Amino acid sequence: MTETQHAPLRDDPGRAGDAVPAIELAGVRKEYHAHGETVPAVRKVDLAIGQGEFFSLLGPSGCGKTTTMRMIAGFEEPTAGEVYLHGESVTGVPANRRDVNMVFQSYALFPHMSVFENVAFGLRRRRTPKAEIAERVAAMLEIVDLAGREKRRPAELSGGQQQRVALARALVNRPRALLLDEPLGALDLKLRQAMQVELKRIQREVGITFVYVTHDQGEALTMSDRIAVMNDGLVEQLGSPREIYERPATKFVAGFIGTSNLLGGEAVEGGAGQAVLRHGDGGRIVALLGDGRSVTAGDAVELTVRPEKMQITADRPDDGLSRVPGRVSEVVYLGTSTNYNVTTDGGAEVVVFVQNAMNAEDVARRGDRVWLSWEPQHSYLLGSPE
Amino acid sequence: MARLRKALTPYLMILPGGLWMAVFFVVPLVFMLSVSLMTGNIIDGFKQTWHWQNYADGFHTYGDKLVRSLWYGLLATVACIALAYPAAYWIAFKGGRRKSTYLFLLLLPFFVSFVLRTLAWKLVLTDNGPLLGPLRSHGLLPKDFHILDSGFAVVSGLTYNFLPFMVLPIYVALERIDYRVIEASYDLYAGRTQAFLRVVLPLSLPGVFAGVIMTFVPVASDYVNSEVLGGPNNVMIGHIIRTEYFDNSSYALASALSFSLMALLLVGIFAYARALGTEDVLEAAGR
Incomplete structure (x- = not known):
């Protein structure tokens, strides 16, 4: 588990300044073995995601976007290549020791805990003083507009509220990056559109790097600073929403976006x-x-x-x-x-x-x-x- | 008419089961309750005399057996949890596609009669049996060492016989846990131990709770294991009730003892449910 210093990639014009990227993937590949066959879920991905950026991994299901995110989170280890968080290789570092947090597709809230305890979970694991936990949880619930619902159980909340608890539970830890796995997928259209605006506002407010996995091109175009369009385990195009829409690099991108x-x-x-x-x-x-x-x-x-x-x-x-x-x-x-x-x-x-x-x-x-x-x-x- | 039928449907659905329970559970129960307050004997007949003294007599004569039954029940239940939890955990999380095969293997012995299995234990554990015989003949065991006819043998037999009643509910509870919830705990800086203690264990407690009730009640009132494996010094109350009823024809005393046992078990279970069966306990465990 040695963490090696790494010179960041410099060939990415979309990144602001020359700060160390929040997240960097270098030659990352992930293979699965099923029925004696080797199936590559991610063929080769090179990415550098800047600090404070709202970055989307966009693609159809099976394109490797979720696997890519899970490798950043530490739930999967790359078969080849390296993941760097703030310039440090995290190969072999388990999820619980990576300074990134995830918002799961189905929220994955702890059903046996109140809203407060859900949000406080990460802080408690890091032995944060009690008074500070109370303060930070309250402030975060304020940001996601759930103040006053501390004692509710997840099952007593609506889908949109659960979604915001999941967001608060991750953000309260002030991670270096927040990973969101199709977080709005389970919401109905109206709520989804409201949450898109809300997510963008929260991201601006907390200033944390967001990595957003979605198959919804509209969502990606609306919220992202940059988008990586993935297909079949590869990044087909990387650029701003405007670049991707106006200048699709491949037939796939042209067909998938708009x-x-x-x-x-x-x-x-x-x-x-x-x-x-x-x-x-x-x-x-x-x-x-x-x-x-x-x-x-x-x-x-x-x-x-x-x-x-x-x-x-x-x-x-x-x-x-x-x-x-x-x-x-x-x-x-x-x-x-x-x-x-x-x-x-x-x-x-x-x-x-x-x-x-x-x-x-x-x-x-x-x-x-x-x-x-x-x-x-x-x-x-x-x-x-x- | 259609509306009436719709309104009646739920009641009609519960009717067969309800009738069954009324005829074969409530009626005998009331009858036994009445018998427990009778006086008399098998030759002169029994009369309803509201003789509460039967209960006092029961406690006076067999109080130690009642306490022993609850104690053995507790020991066997704890042993069941200790054995069942890891097994259920392993099947639920590591069983992969063979989960049902493993569960089946675990249940396989239970296709053989309960009494037969307990008798088989007796054959295995007997002083000159296949387990102790060779050890003893090689001088590895002191002459006066036995397993049979001990409290240990009874609790072991009980544990063995009721293990599936603990494994199955725990397995079901573990199986129902969304794996992403466990991943979420890792994501929120919990190590393996913390993830287990704060998330997996609390979420599986309802299964343990169900298992305890399903195990403790029949174990504490069991009469086969103490009779076959326990010998004269480790008698449980179930054995006494059986003897008093069938051998001594002391119907009133046997009924009074049955109701005493039932009352004790109900009190125990309610106390347990009050202490552990609430959501607050789960949340406290997660904190």
């Missing part, structure tokens, strides 16, 4: 910064390339465009815009917006969201020939994860 239109094309003009692609007859797409990406003429590529970035017009758009001709296959009126499903001449099925701010009437009808157009900065070439 709605995306996927277009295939053939490069007619290559280059490093920008490329011009052909999509069906008459379809000309100008795409910006990310750092280090280059395309040579003749390459087959895929790119995404968000539905709200596209314009739909009857007339041929200006030359500066990316433009693709197609036929409207469906019009769905949704009140604040109208969705147009368009089949492009290049064979792609595309959705366009048009805000109903100005249009008194639909801009096109089913069966109409239309042009789709968008600014070059809104189409992103997809790569695959390394």
Whole structure:
């Protein structure tokens, strides 16, 4: 159980300042053995989570996000790689000696204890003086808006209240990081939305690093400073909610977060910064390339465009815009917006969201020939994860 | 009509069981209570004379056996907890997919008659039996050493015979504990000992509580073990009641002793329930 000092990774631009990251995973892998087979739950994850950051691990079930969190908490040991908490390796350090606390998916409150005793549990284990326990528990229950319910049993509380007890029970210990495993999953929609705002407020108030595991992209986008989108045991993309939404790096990310239109094309003009692609007859797409990406003429590529970035017009758009001709296959009126499903001449099925701010009437009808157009900065070439 | 049927349904459901209990439990109980206050003998017949003296006589003659029964009951119950808890814990948490197999193995001996098993113990523990015989012939045991005919033999037999009644409720209580709650205690800085003492043990106490009631009551009134394994100096009250009733035909005295035992057990169980059966105890254990 030697704790070795470790030089933190410096290659992460999303992190504020050059402080030691609160949590760092270096080449972490986790395998399970079942029926004589080795199944990797986490293939290889490298992450550095900054202090005070609200960081989300987002992905579908089975992507390895919960396993990743459990390795941070100390409930699982990585098969390979290292976990660092504040620059110190915690390999072999059991959960009860790690300075992180967890909010469990089902809350896992102690059913035989009152709210007060639940919250006081960690402080008592650390032999905190009685007066200080009373003070800190009271203050924490105030923060989570449960003052006056100290004597209740968990079973006497609503789901939302239990959730807040679980939060208080973890936060009262002032951990270096709080790990939350789908904490809002059991709540109904309205309460979940209220708790999202509440969680964010509490996180700002206490200033503790939050690592938030969720499969709900809306939740992750709303609350996070940064998101790691995981799939099949790997991090597919790491970035701010805006980066992830606006510039999905892979097909998986584009499909998992929000709605995306996927277009295939053939490069007619290559280059490093920008490329011009052909999509069906008459379809000309100008795409910006990310750092280090280059395309040579003749390459087959895929790119995404968000539905709200596209314009739909009857007339041929200006030359500066990316433009693709197609036929409207469906019009769905949704009140604040109208969705147009368009089949492009290049064979792609595309959705366009048009805000109903100005249009008194639909801009096109089913069966109409239309042009789709968008600014070059809104189409992103997809790569695959390394 | 439909509403009436709906209103009656719960009562109809309890009717068969309720009738059964009324006929085979309440009626004999009232009858025995009445017998316990009679005077007379088997030849001249018994008469209801409200003879409370039967109870005093019972205590006077067999008070020591009553106390011994409660004492043996207590010892065997404690021994059962000591043996059953680790076994139930192991099956519940380490049994994996073979849990039901282990439980079955534990219950396997109980497919054999209770009396037969106790007689088998006698064969094993007898002075020249397979256990003590070889040890004695090799001079490893003093000449006057026996296991049979001792309080130890009786308590051992009782413990063995009633162990499953302790294992099963404890197992059920442990099995029901959400493993994430235990993980939460580790997460909140509890080591293995603290996690056990503050979380696992308190959450399993209702099982221990049920096990104690299910074990202590039949153990304290058992008559087979003391008769087969105990010899003349370790007689329990169940044995006395049986002898007085069937051999001596002292129906009134036997009934009075039965009710005395029942009263003592009820008082004991209620005191125990008051002291330990509340949620406050669980919370105090978790603190």
